[in-house]
Amino acid sequence: MDATYDGDLVRADRRAREQFYDARGYGRPDDGGVALDPVEAAHLLFRGDLDAVVDRRAGGGDRLDFRSFLASTAVSEVEFFVYKDLRDRGFYLSPTRESRVADTTGDFAVYPRGKGPWDDTTAYRVRAVSERAAIAAREMQSLAAVDGDGTGVLAVVDEESEVTYLEVDSPTITGSTHHSLPAIEGDLLADRVLVWDPPVELHERAFYGQQLDQEGDAVQLSLVEAAYLASQGKLTVDDGRSGGEATVVERGRDVEGERFDRRLRVYSALRTAGVVPKTGFKFGADFRTYADVADVDHLGHSELLVRVLPTDHAFAPRDLALDVRLAHGVRKRMVFALTGANEGIDWLSASRLTP
Amino acid sequence: MDATYDGDLVRADRRAREQFYDARGYGRPDDGGVALDPVEAAHLLFRGDLDAVVDRRAGGGDRLDFRSFLASTAVSEVEFFVYKDLRDRGFYLSPTRESRVADTTGDFAVYPRGKGPWDDTTAYRVRAVSERAAIAAREMQSLAAVDGDGTGVLAVVDEESEVTYLEVDSPTITGSTHHSLPAIEGDLLADRVLVWDPPVELHERAFYGQQLDQEGDAVQLSLVEAAYLASQGKLTVDDGRSGGEATVVERGRDVEGERFDRRLRVYSALRTAGVVPKTGFKFGADFRTYADVADVDHLGHSELLVRVLPTDHAFAPRDLALDVRLAHGVRKRMVFALTGANEGIDWLSASRLTP
Structure with missing residues (x-):
């Protein structure tokens, strides 16, 4: 025919x-x-x-x-490999992109197995991209955003023509960790604050900082923890003269540049949501988070890995694959906190998907 | 006192x-x-x-x-936290840095447990850095390079004052995969080459490309695989006119820029060493490698993850932590292939260490 x-x-x-x-x-x-x-x-x-x-x-x-x-x-090869792969997996799907000029990206409506274009339900909204494409954060957000119209999925075709699927979503961040603290004082060092006489709640209940020693009573705060506590009126610091939030933020900018402000904004939003952010360094992220901390001796598994990014960030699919693979391996959810010049934060999550 | x-x-x-x-x-x-x-x-x-x-x-x-x-x-706080952590682990150690001005880096000779500065053996040569430091590839190489004088170790102090140890080494890359191939022809598409009538050795023995379909006989090659085969005189391509290595390399540069040349150089060196590189996309790396391929139906576990970097690369400790953590989780060794303007490649590995 x-x-x-x-x-x-x-x-x-x-x-x-x-x-x-x-x-x-x-x-x-x-x-x-x-x-x-x-x-x-x-x-x-x-x-x-x-x-x-x-x-x-x-x-x-x-x-x-x-x-x-x-x-x-x-x-487009990229579209063909994704189309073929989804057909091989038993799905019917329809291209939905506006332009039909062959491109390195393409969009598909994928119907639930057993359904087709005659039906009125979509299982996945798939954006097909080459591993060499850069995906603007805005594009990821629009993929995540549609409610009740199928899961947003990024399908990446790698250079060996294999397809990796990533589910993209807009998570809601909530937790139950709220502790009241007395006012405390600390010494501002080059890249941390040492609290020599901390109230027991500081570390053991509210999970700020680390103890300097196993048996020791001093607690070391990271600059971002210290800046948040200072912004709440809970901490004053001494680096020769007495200071508060501005002093700590200034030090943070010295050691980390403008990234410090973005990380502080995300840290504050997480704490406000009742979630405890701790360093995600060992996982290559900004923070790992604990939703429900009552006592550090009975700490659960941390649930999220958070990476702080500017709103105009363009995701390289390979970096996404790395983050998502790592998060999956340690049973956490990968979350991106997009912060712009304004005060808002947009949350975006990405996770492995096998359609 | x-x-x-x-x-x-x-x-x-x-x-x-x-x-x-x-x-x-x-x-x-x-x-x-x-x-x-x-x-x-x-x-x-x-x-x-x-x-x-x-x-x-x-x-x-x-x-x-x-x-x-x-x-x-x-x-320096960074030095203090590393010094304290190693003492806590039962080691004696001596600062070896030339300048004693407090800095965000410091070097230590760490003696085997039970030994000290009066003995003549070193277990680890440790470079202590802040997570905010950038470590030049050259610096990593010099840490890896000293033979018989202890393992080279990077000790990273994160913002919460925890220390992560990374062993740095110069690995030797060898494998036993050598297969002879007949000359083949392929179609050059936008970002791959399709070989419609491949000899069975191409994919099933030498592990080039992927089959287009389970039962299909066509094999799709990545551009880097195709460029290597063309450089060996084994592949000619057709994109309207007939071409060889130069045609494929030109296409590679179109889709990937100068990174394509560096990746091709590393790919070629791996193949020459008897190792099969395949895409490392799912692990966020350039390649995963198989040292001993006789038959793709009996493929072992891939041993290395390879990231291709320019020789003047500066490692961010957090990116290193991400790569090393992921590689550890999938039981592979993380290897960096440093390629400069000349033809040489310097291999550098990083892995988790608990002193």
């Missing part, structure tokens, strides 16, 4: 519509026949269901087989 | 030498007494073995206790 390509869609007759659309969810009905997206036509050529696509572009009439259609500019 | 600080070393008398150097490996003998590095004096103050250090700088005479000595410019 043949079909014709006009530079936008691939069209075939009524028999093709019955065989491809009605029976197996390819394309959409069009003037009695069927209109196929080039990637759908490529898959039908690959399966041998179509023999050739006649290329009518520029008044031509070349008969393209799968090999020459895939090598042409009509279809 | 008191000691005096002259801006360089902390000096104490004969009794201190017996008690600190002879019995517990602090400092070194000096004119009948003992000369202590400030970090050693800080530890003795912390333990209560010294009562105070009299600060003789600028003709002064302040008596500094542990708290004020640590807050002074005499001693």
Whole structure:
């Protein structure tokens, strides 16, 4: 069976519509026949269901087989590999992108198994990208944002043509850790604050800082912990003169630059949400978090790994794969905290998915 | 017991030498007494073995206790936390850095447990750094390079004052995978090469590419695999006209920039060493490698994760922690391939260490 390509869609007759659309969810009905997206036509050529696509572009009439259609500019490899992989997994899916010019990205509506374009439900909204693409944070957010219209999924095609699926979501961060503290004093060192006479609640209940020694009573706070406590009016520091939040923040900027402000904003939001952020250094992240801390001697498993990023960040798929793989391996959820020039924080999570 | 600080070393008398150097490996003998590095004096103050250090700088005479000595410019927090942690683990160690000005890095010779500065063996050469420091690749190489003088170790102090140890080494890369191949032809697509009629050795023995389909006979090669095969005279490609290595490399640069050249150089070196590199995308690396491939149906575990970096790369400790943690979790060794403007590659490995 043949079909014709006009530079936008691939069209075939009524028999093709019955065989491809009605029976197996390819394309959409069009003037009695069927209109196929080039990637759908490529898959039908690959399966041998179509023999050739006649290329009518520029008044031509070349008969393209799968090999020459895939090598042409009509279809993107990235889309083809994702389309094929999802079909292999037993899904029907439809391209939803606005432009049909072959590109390194493509969007698909993937229907629940057993459902198709005739039904009204979507299991996944998939964005297909090459591992070489950079994905703007905004793009990730829009993928995460649609409610009740399927899970947002990033499908990354690596250089060996394998597809990795990442579920993208907007998590709600909540916890139950709220402790009241008395006012405390500390020494501001180069990159931390030492509290020599801490109240027991500071570390053992509210889980601020680390003890200097096993038996010791001094507690060392990170600068971000200290800046937060100072902002709450709970800490004053001494580095020769007495100071508060501004003194600690200034030191933070000295050692870490403007990243300190963004990390402090995220730290504060987490504490406000009742969640305890501790360093995520061993996991290569900014923070790991504990939602419900009553007592450090009975600390549960930390649930989230948080990476602080500017809102204009562009994700490299390989970096995403690294973060998500690591988080999965340590049974935590990978969360990105996007902070801009304003006060808001947008939370974005990414996790492994096997459709 | 008191000691005096002259801006360089902390000096104490004969009794201190017996008690600190002879019995517990602090400092070194000096004119009948003992000369202590400030970090050693800080530890003795912390333990209560010294009562105070009299600060003789600028003709002064302040008596500094542990708290004020640590807050002074005499001693670096980063060094103190590493020194203390290694002492807590039962090691004797000596600062070996040239300058004693408090800094965010410090070097230590760590003796085997039960040994000390009066013996002639070193277990670890430790470089202590803050998590905020950037470590030049050259610095990592010099840490790895010394033979027979203890293991090179990077000790990173994170913002919560915990110490993470990374063993740094110069690995030798060898494998036994050598297969001869006939000449093959492929279609050059946007970001891969499709070989429609591949010899069975290509994928199933030498482990190039992936099969397009489970049962299919077409093999898709990544551009870096294709460029290597073309450089060996084994592959010609067709993208409208016939081409070889130059055509594939040009396409590689189009999609990946100059990184493609560096990755190709590393890929070639690995293949030459008898090792099969495959994509490391799922692990966030450039390659994972298999040392001994006879048959893809009996593939062992991949041993290395390889990240390709320029020789002038500066490692952020947090990125190192991420790579090393991930590699450990998947039972692989993290290897960095440093490639410069010349043809050489320097191999550097990093792994978790518990001293």
